[in-house]
Structures are given as structure tokens and as C-alpha cells.
Amino acid sequence: MDKINLYxxxxxxxxxxQMGIVHHSNYIxxxxxxxxxxxxxxGFSYKKMEDxxxxxVVLGASCEYKISARFGDxxxxxxKISEFNGFKMKITYRVINKENGxxxxxxxxxxxxxxxxxxxxxxxxxxxxxxxxxYDYIDVDLDKI
Amino acid sequence: MDKINLYxxxxxxxxxxQMGIVHHSNYIxxxxxxxxxxxxxxGFSYKKMEDxxxxxVVLGASCEYKISARFGDxxxxxxKISEFNGFKMKITYRVINKENGxxxxxxxxxxxxxxxxxxxxxxxxxxxxxxxxxYDYIDVDLDKI
Amino acid sequence: MDKINLYxxxxxxxxxxQMGIVHHSNYIxxxxxxxxxxxxxxGFSYKKMEDxxxxxVVLGASCEYKISARFGDxxxxxxKISEFNGFKMKITYRVINKENGxxxxxxxxxxxxxxxxxxxxxxxxxxxxxxxxxYDYIDVDLDKI
Amino acid sequence: MDKINLYxxxxxxxxxxQMGIVHHSNYIxxxxxxxxxxxxxxGFSYKKMEDxxxxxVVLGASCEYKISARFGDxxxxxxKISEFNGFKMKITYRVINKENGxxxxxxxxxxxxxxxxxxxxxxxxxxxxxxxxxYDYIDVDLDKI
Numbered sequence: 001m002d003k004i005n006l007y008x009x010x011x012x013x014x015x016x017x018q019m020g021i022v023h024h025s026n027y028i029x030x031x032x033x034x035x036x037x038x039x040x041x042x043g044f045s046y047k048k049m050e051d052x053x054x055x056x057v058v059l060g061a062s063c064e065y066k067i068s069a070r071f072g073d074x075x076x077x078x079x080k081i082s083e084f085n086g087f088k089m090k091i092t093y094r095v096i097n098k099e100n101g102x103x104x105x106x107x108x109x110x111x112x113x114x115x116x117x118x119x120x121x122x123x124x125x126x127x128x129x130x131x132x133x134x135y136d137y138i139d140v141d142l143d144k145i
Numbered sequence: 146m147d148k149i150n151l152y153x154x155x156x157x158x159x160x161x162x163q164m165g166i167v168h169h170s171n172y173i174x175x176x177x178x179x180x181x182x183x184x185x186x187x188g189f190s191y192k193k194m195e196d197x198x199x200x201x202v203v204l205g206a207s208c209e210y211k212i213s214a215r216f217g218d219x220x221x222x223x224x225k226i227s228e229f230n231g232f233k234m235k236i237t238y239r240v241i242n243k244e245n246g247x248x249x250x251x252x253x254x255x256x257x258x259x260x261x262x263x264x265x266x267x268x269x270x271x272x273x274x275x276x277x278x279x280y281d282y283i284d285v286d287l288d289k290i
Numbered sequence: 291m292d293k294i295n296l297y298x299x300x301x302x303x304x305x306x307x308q309m310g311i312v313h314h315s316n317y318i319x320x321x322x323x324x325x326x327x328x329x330x331x332x333g334f335s336y337k338k339m340e341d342x343x344x345x346x347v348v349l350g351a352s353c354e355y356k357i358s359a360r361f362g363d364x365x366x367x368x369x370k371i372s373e374f375n376g377f378k379m380k381i382t383y384r385v386i387n388k389e390n391g392x393x394x395x396x397x398x399x400x401x402x403x404x405x406x407x408x409x410x411x412x413x414x415x416x417x418x419x420x421x422x423x424x425y426d427y428i429d430v431d432l433d434k435i
Numbered sequence: 436m437d438k439i440n441l442y443x444x445x446x447x448x449x450x451x452x453q454m455g456i457v458h459h460s461n462y463i464x465x466x467x468x469x470x471x472x473x474x475x476x477x478g479f480s481y482k483k484m485e486d487x488x489x490x491x492v493v494l495g496a497s498c499e500y501k502i503s504a505r506f507g508d509x510x511x512x513x514x515k516i517s518e519f520n521g522f523k524m525k526i527t528y529r530v531i532n533k534e535n536g537x538x539x540x541x542x543x544x545x546x547x548x549x550x551x552x553x554x555x556x557x558x559x560x561x562x563x564x565x566x567x568x569x570y571d572y573i574d575v576d577l578d579k580i
Contacts, residue, residue: 028169029170060210
């Protein structure tokens with residue numbers, strides 16, 4: 001399994017709100033950024049998605065906020081495929097302050113696989129190479145490989 | 146209990162993504178808009194918050210997506226205080242397509258009450274008038290009063 | 291010429307930044323919201339756009355900030371077609387604080403008309419009904435009709 | 436004069452709209468990201484700003500769109516101080532597609548310097564070290580040093 005470079009983000013000014021912290025909706029966006037970055041490195045780039053006609057749809061998203069990120073902070077967002085059965089997938093996330101290692105937030109997103117018409121796809125049967133790709137990363141902590 | 150006008154939002158073009166639907170992060174923002182609108186009508190405006198020094202902090206947020214909202218849609222977001230004990234509060238949400246009544250998404254946010262230094266506040270003891278205000282709305286369906 | 295209802299927006303919490311004011315990028319978004327709202331009322335809805343295959347592309351946008359809008363403010367955004375020759379259009383905007391009438395910002399956007407393949411369209415020849423629609427609103431102050 | 440690392444951004448999925456391109460408001464946000472990154476490297480970090488009590492306020496912003504950035508693109512945003520007299524400053528920007536070098540957009544922002552109460556500050560007299568810092572970068576093309 002190839003090493004995955006962890007997704008790093010520097011907090012933008014426009015991501016703050018008048019409480020002086022990052023607005024809570026942005027963590028959901030960071031999850032997406034980190035997920036896309038991970039999947040691309042793992043071999044499932046957006047181009048691959050288009051070529052195979054398999055889409056990953058968001059069914060749910062959640063975040064628990066522990067310590068507020070602030071303007072200028074460098075944060076690391078680490079996704080992990082915690083559940084995957086070929087047509088549904090749960091990814092969990094940890095948001096870490098890069099400088100001091102503290103855990104800022106955790107979260108998860110739930111997904112299903114569909115074709116371009118949003119019809120469910122069972123990757124195990126229909127796209128075994130995609131199935132294998134995700135299967136291999138189940139429960140893998142990207143910061144420990 | 147006064148009638149609360151339901152929060153209505155028209156989907157902006159900039160809220161869509163290249164899948165042609167509303168980006169999923171925006172629902173978390175609509176929850177906030179609807180929550181603020183509701184609390185203001187219920188008597189807990191932002192000004193009141195500043196005057197009393199009591200803040201409502203977001204501890205968690207989640208959303209389940211059922212049908213995608215699209216550009217131009219008019220959506221109704223209905224918050225409900227589903228749990229409240231004086232220092233923590235859970236609010237649930239339904240996002241409804243105004244035109245056809247279909248349920249687009251559900252979600253919830255978890256909050257605690259703090260003072261301006263983010264120290265937890267027990268509203269029952271320290272701010273009984275605020276406590277009563279929230280208490281009265283526990284489990285109230287705003288679209289049925 | 292029909293009366294156009296002016297576009298009104300209540301400032302969301304997530305639109306603020308840590309300076310305690312609306313982040314300046316949001317005014318560009320409000321311009322779009324107001325433009326779409328105006329054009330729909332004038333008879334050029336998004337559906338009409340799809341039916342005729344004529345798109346309005348953004349070539350440029352600018353904003354001058356005078357007084358900062360703040361969380362909870364009700365703002366009115368008034369677009370005006372200040373230039374239009376059938377294939378290009380300049381729209382100017384005024385952002386007004388609804389409560390006290392003060393001018394918060396001005397701005398403009400520059401557009402061209404294209405078909406769905408982004409090829410320029412000359413509405414005067416190819417879509418005279420669209421041409422007339424925009425032509426009639428040149429230099430019309432929507433808050434004075 | 437030290438070499439400044441150019442600001443690079445990878446286009447997020449949530450920055451696209453249903454036209455399949457980056458929503459035009461995001462370029463204004465990228466300008467800010469690039470400006471902050473540049474000023475920090477030049478010696479005027481946000482911390483320095485807080486320590487000296489000098490703020491840079493946005494008076495205006497504009498963007499001209501040439502080629503649309505798309506999801507996944509790596510873009511370089513290059514700011515240049517094109518005018519500076521100690522209390523006002525104009526910064527221009529070029530947005531470049533990193534892969535093929537094409538110019539996607541240009542823009543500018545206009546700023547003034549204030550103290551924490553938003554009172555104008557003349558840096559030449561009141562903060563000569565800040566004055567010098569900006570003065571040295573007038574008309575410097577960051578991609579050519």
C-alpha cells in the first residue's frame with residue numbers, strides 16, 4: 001500500500017466568523033477536500049470516476065467540534081474508510097492542529113456508489129478494480145503507513 | 146406560545162456545485178440561519194444574547210441528505226428543540242421543498258450555553274428567564290402551532 | 291413596465307468574518323442573487339434561459355465598500371442595467387441598509403450572452419424577444435418604478 | 436529582497452457551481468489568500484499587524500474572468516503592489532493555471548491602513564518600518580525575483 005500524503009490546509013481569513021473562529025460549516029468542506037485528495041492518491045481520481053462512470057454520492061455528514069481552528073492555523077485532515085461493503089461507505093475524519101498535534105474535530109461522512117444517472121452501483125460485481133481499491137484501505141490509519 | 150414564522154430560503158446559484166445540486170455543506174448553514182431566525186422570534190435575539198452575556202456554542206452538527214435541493218428551489222427549514230436541560234441543547238431540523246412538500250434533508254445540531262469567555266453556563270440557575278424561554282419550546286413542532 | 295420587487299437579504303452569521311463584519315466576497319454573491327431575482331421578475335428566468343439556450347456569462351465583477359454590513363442587517367440590493375448592446379451588458383448595483391437607507395456598497399458586473407456551448411450570441415438578431423426584454427430596462431432605477 | 440513563494444491553490448469541489456466551473460466569487464477569496472500569504476512572507480504577518488495595531492482594510496475589489504478554473508486545477512495567484520503611498524495601496528493579481536501557464540483571471544484590490552478603531556493611519560510617519568516594507572515591493576513581480 002502506497003504512502004498517502006496527509007491533506008493539509010491553512011485556514012483562510014474568509015473561513016472565520018465574527019466569533020473569531022472558523023465557522024463550523026467549513027469543517028464539512030475540509031472533509032471533502034481531504035477525501036478527494038486521499039481517493040486521488042489511492043487511485044480513484046475524479047478523472048477515473050468520469051472514465052468508469054462511478055460516482056460517490058454524499059448521504060450524510062457530521063462533525064463534532066472540540067477545539068476551534070483559527071485564522072492562519074495549519075490543520076491536517078485525516079480520513080479513514082471505516083466501513084465499506086461495495087455499495088456503501090463510511091469515512092471518518094480527524095482534524096488535527098499541525099503545530100501542536102491537538103485534535104480539533106472529528107467527523108464522518110456516509111456515501112453510496114452510483115452511476116451517472118444516480119442509480120446505485122455494486123462495485124464488487126460491476127467494478128471489481130474499484131472495489132479492491134477501497135477494500136484495501138478499510139480501517140487504515142493514513143498517518144501510520 | 147406565539148406563532149413562529151417558518152424560515153424560508155431560496156437556493157442561490159453560488160450554493161450549487163458541478164453536480165448541478167446544492168453543495169451538501171450549505172445545509173449546515175441553513176440550519177444556522179433557521180435556528181437564529183427561530184430563536185430571535187422566540188425572544189432570544191442576538192442582541193439579547195449580547196445583553197445577557199449568554200452564548201450558544203455549536204458542539205456538533207450533522208445532516209442526512211434525502212433529495213437534492215436545486216438552484217431556485219424555495220426551501221423551508223424547520224428547527225425543533227428536541228433536548229434541553231439548561232446547559233445543553235439538541236436541535237433537529239427538517240428541510241422541506243416548499244412547492245411540493247417533499248422532505249429534502251434532516252439534521253441536528255448540539256449546543257451548550259456559555260458566557261462570553263466560553264465558560265459553561267447553567268441557565269436554569271443563572272438565567273431562569275432564558276431557561277424558561279427554551280424550555281417552553283421543547284419538542285414543539287413549529288409548523289403545527 | 292412591471293414593478294420589480296427589490297431584492298432583500300438578511301445577513302447570515304456565516305457571512306461574517308473575524309473583523310465582525312460581512313466578508314467582502316459576499317457582496318459579489320449578493321449581486322448575483324439580486325441580478326437573478328431581477329431578471330426572473332423581468333421575464334428572463336433560469337427556465338427561460340434553458341428553453342432558449344441563451345446564457346449570461348460573467349466577464350467581470352467589482353465592488354466598492356463604503357460601510358460594512360453586519361450580522362442580522364437587512365440589506366436591499368438594487369441592480370440596474372447600465373449598458374446593453376445585445377451581446378454585452380453592464381449591470382451596476384447599490385447595496386442599501388434597509389433600516390436606515392445608508393449606502394453600504396456599490397458595484398458592477400459585466401456580462402456577455404452565449405449559447406450553451408459558450409459561443410457568443412447576438413440577441414438583437416437571434417433572440418429579439420430577449421433583446422427587447424433587456425433593452426427596456428436600460429438605465430431604469432428599479433426603486434423608482 | 437527575499438524570494439517569495441508563490442501562492443498555490445488547488446480548486447475545491449465546493450468552489451464549483453452548476454455551470455461546471457469555479458464560481459466567480461471565489462477569485463476574490465483567492466486574492467485575499469494570496470495577499471495574506473505574500474504579506475506574511477514579506478514580514479507583515481497577521482501577528483505583526485496585531486502587535487503594531489495596523490490593519491489593512493479592503494475598500495474595493497474587482498476581477499476580470501478570462502478562462503474558467505475548474506475542479507482540481509492547480510492555480511497560482513500572484514499579487515503585486517502596484518500603488519502605495521503610505522496610507523492607500525492597490526494590489527493587482529494574476530491567476531495562472533499552473534499546468535499550462537494560461538492566464539485565467541486578473542484583478543485588483545484597493546486598501547487603506549487603519550488602527551484598530553478603523554481610523555486612517557499614515558504609515559510613513561507613524562510606522563516607518565511598515566512603510567518601508569510595502570514600499571520595497573512596489574511594482575515587484577513576485578514571479579521574477
